[in-house]
Amino acid sequence: MTPAAAKPVDRQLPSEEARELLALTRDLVRNEVEPRAAEDEAAGRFPREVFGTLGEAGLLSLPYEEQHGGGGQPYEVYLQVLEELAAGWLAVGLGVSVHTLSCHALATFGTDAQRERWLPGMLGGEQLGAYCLSEPQSGSDAAALRTRADLDGEQYVVNGTKAWITHGGHADFYSTMARTGVDGARGISCLLVPGDSTGLSAAPPEHKMGMRSSPTAQIHFDGVRVDRDRLIGEEGQGFQIALSALDSGRLGIAACAIGVAQAALDLAVEYAGTRQQFGRPIAEFQGLSFMLADMATKVEAGRALYLAAARRRDAGMAFSKEAAMAKLFCTDAAMAVTTDAVQVLGGYGYTQDYAAERYMREAKVLQIVEGTNQIQRLVIGRHLTGR
Structure with missing residues (x-):
């Protein structure tokens, strides 16, 4: 049985624009999200086209600056949009949250040139991102990660495995934490890795208790070459970026x-x-x-x-x-x-x-x-x- 439409929450919003944004979100949830949630969850189908619809509505870029294609909304508003999406279908709400997380490194720590080059595409609604920090042997102890990125001329060569990656195998870009230096937090750097890179592959999705429509998979880096200009921040700054x-x-x-x-x-x-x-x-x-x-x-x-x-x-x-x-x-x-x-x-x-x-x-x-x-x-x- 399909759940009844959620009753609108009485919210205090900072602007008329924010109220219109929440109204738009509720319409999309009611018409595009809720009707398919139960069936797609049972079948384990990833609703990639739903994210395209949300992108067209500007909901994949809300907390980022308008000059780079973002929505220019405060976090107070963005989070309430997430809440509405998750109430309709957690696979969608969490997916938007992960996409926003995957854009954070470039938006916050990238150079002006990097942001101008890549951020509009990441925020434009057609791309979907993933965030690569955890590994099979380093979850809570993220500073113990082993994936390496060794500099070879003007490219990093990345080898290793990331685990528990939301949108793994479906993402257009991966914000990836890899070791470029010594052991521990000081040796970790952040790379923006294109999803179609040669040598990058996804394992079969995990069989999960819930969230079956949200693909979670290991990502393998086998000699993946990443241009040096895709280093976000400085070498060794990756752990700081990850925590932020x-x-x-x-x-x-x-x-x-x-x-x-x-x-x-x-x-x-x-x-x-x-x-x-x-x-x-x-x-x-x-x-x-x-x-x-x-x-x-x-x-x-x-x-x-x-x-x-x-x-x-x-x-x-x-x-x-x-x-x-x-x-x-x-x-x-x-x-x-x-x-x-x-x-x-x-x-x-x-x-x-x-x-x-x-x-x-x-x-x-x-x-x-x-x-x-x-x-x-x-x-x-x-x-x-x-x-």
């Missing part, structure tokens, strides 16, 4: 998590209001109404937390700690809310006739990607103790 991107990316994951949680809450409220037991809707029973109240409170608290962090980012303030807090709280909240939604629907919640079970499976991955929630707690603790 992850701070922003974690806010994207937080917004996606609240989108999934809102969708699950809407479904649970609708079901509880129509399901009759003992002669009245089950929403009238205190046990269910209290559960719904707790779910709604978690959603609102998570939204407030990620927006507060976004406003710090928009104001040019430090936001690393707040981003970790938002990612931690919002994804834990999504897991709790979606689990409770399954419980509200009872036996129906455990079947694929309703979207509740899909939301629950989708929520789980959000506690893992872009830094597990255990890593988020480590980041927050280090900020608190000044380490």
Whole structure:
């Protein structure tokens, strides 16, 4: 059974342009995203054409400067667009977040010449990006990565394997962290690798518990030659670039998590209001109404937390700690809310006739990607103790 269209969230937006943008997003979600989500997820189909539609609408470039083809929107607005997309289909919302993450290195650390040359194409809507940091043996310990990029004349020769790459095998470009120097964080650099490079290949996609429409695969670099002018930042600056991107990316994951949680809450409220037991809707029973109240409170608290962090980012303030807090709280909240939604629907919640079970499976991955929630707690603790 297709879930009912989500009820519009009452949002405080900074401009009329932002309100129109959210209205456009809701129309696209209702007409282009929600109708195909369940079927495509069941079949494991990647909705590449949906990203083309979003690109044509300008939704793949929102937080970047207009002079390079971006939307010029503050993060406060961009994240609310992500939330709406994820509420319709997490594979799409998360895909937009990953694309935005993959553009961060060039947009933030590239030279003017590099941005003028490549960024308009990356933000124009036709290209889709991927972010290559994790490896089979280096996930949370990203500074231990082994993929190497050795300079040979005016080209780097890249060898190694990246793991857990969203859009792996489908991306048009890969923002890739590779080792150009000594072991540890100081020896890592960032390269912008074209997706059609000779020697670059993707392994078969991972078979996942959820997010089956979002391809996740290992990427193999076998003597891939990358022009030296595709080095982003300085040699050895790659780990700094990676951490900067992850701070922003974690806010994207937080917004996606609240989108999934809102969708699950809407479904649970609708079901509880129509399901009759003992002669009245089950929403009238205190046990269910209290559960719904707790779910709604978690959603609102998570939204407030990620927006507060976004406003710090928009104001040019430090936001690393707040981003970790938002990612931690919002994804834990999504897991709790979606689990409770399954419980509200009872036996129906455990079947694929309703979207509740899909939301629950989708929520789980959000506690893992872009830094597990255990890593988020480590980041927050280090900020608190000044380490």
